[in-house]
Amino acid sequence: MDGNGRWAGKRALKRFLGHQQGAESVQFVVETASRINLPFITLYAFSLENNLRRPKSEVNFLMKLLRSYLMGNVKRMNDNNVRMEYIGRIHELPSEVQDTMQWASEATARNTGTTLTLALNYGSRSEIVDATRAVITGLIAEAHQRGCSLEDLLQVDGLEARLDEHHICDHLYTAHIPDPDLVIRTSGEQRISNFLLWQIAYSEIFITDRLWPDFRGIHLLEAIQNYQKRERRFGGLGETFTDEDLDQLEPASEVAEEIVTELTPKQLTPR
Numbered sequence: 001m002d003g004n005g006r007w008a009g010k011r012a013l014k015r016f017l018g019h020q021q022g023a024e025s026v027q028f029v030v031e032t033a034s035r036i037n038l039p040f041i042t043l044y045a046f047s048l049e050n051n052l053r054r055p056k057s058e059v060n061f062l063m064k065l066l067r068s069y070l071m072g073n074v075k076r077m078n079d080n081n082v083r084m085e086y087i088g089r090i091h092e093l094p095s096e097v098q099d100t101m102q103w104a105s106e107a108t109a110r111n112t113g114t115t116l117t118l119a120l121n122y123g124s125r126s127e128i129v130d131a132t133r134a135v136i137t138g139l140i141a142e143a144h145q146r147g148c149s150l151e152d153l154l155q156v157d158g159l160e161a162r163l164d165e166h167h168i169c170d171h172l173y174t175a176h177i178p179d180p181d182l183v184i185r186t187s188g189e190q191r192i193s194n195f196l197l198w199q200i201a202y203s204e205i206f207i208t209d210r211l212w213p214d215f216r217g218i219h220l221l222e223a224i225q226n227y228q229k230r231e232r233r234f235g236g237l238g239e240t241f242t243d244e245d246l247d248q249l250e251p252a253s254e255v256a257e258e259i260v261t262e263l264t265p266k267q268l269t270p271r
């Protein structure tokens with residue numbers, strides 16, 4: 001949800017007003033997601049770094065805005081069958097904000113349409129650290145329960161069986177939701193900024209110059225339409241690439257000389 005500050009700056013307004021307008025975009029986008037039966041949408045609303053590096057006055061304003069957004073929109077969430085959840089180091093947020101967050105998630109828990117996940121006080125590296133700590137804590141507890149040492153426990157099954165990608169995934173904040181298919185980055189930023197680093201390993205990325213406060217449901221649909229034209233390969237060769245394609249490649253021996261003479265930098269040419 002980038003570009004709130006720039007949106008305000010372009011209009012000679014205070015940054016706060018950009019955030020306020022950005023909160024309006026949230027509801028348009030979420031209701032569009034619900035309308036097209038998108039099962040999950042995750043919004044990066046407030047990072048750990050925002051919390052640490054923005055002026056206190058801006059952080060306080062964002063917390064107030066979040067609370068008033070939640071209080072003002074739960075009815076619309078219910079009307080649109082949207083369930084609200086959160087990821088991040090929520091326990092570090094002010095207690096009144098946590099209370100309102102919990103109230104909103106409980107009030108929408110029975111909805112079965114889109115799950116809106118707000119990433120709040122979220123950082124992906126911290127999430128991976130938290131997941132790793134949780135795995136290790138679980139192992140220590142199990143060793144304790146069995147009355148053996150951690151070393152003995154690991155010797156029984158081997159470390160590979162006790163710690164693999166699935167164990168990490170199961171302890172991420174997102175354990176209950178699938179990895180994103182599409183990441184949309186607003187305001188032309190071409191970086192990931194510590195967002196779901198593990199989960200977006202194979203996600204498609206759509207970058208738009210549009211600032212978040214100008215982003216509406218129609219722009220979500222544009223991004224999805226663009227995504228639908230892409231071929232995802234997950235490290236493979238893709239559906240359109242078959243063994244026949246491989247057969248049609250020129251034999252390596254026939255192109256080897258050309259590659260050595262024309263396509264190899266001089267310092268790498270074999271002597």
Ligand code: FPP
Nearest residue numbers: 001002003004005006019022023045066069
């Ligand atoms: C990034 O824009 C946006 C944020 C740090 C805050 C986003 C928060 C909201 C839109 C409102 C509260 C959240 C909800 C869910 C109601 P920026 O300030 O970095 O803008 P810039 O890149 O143009 O400076």
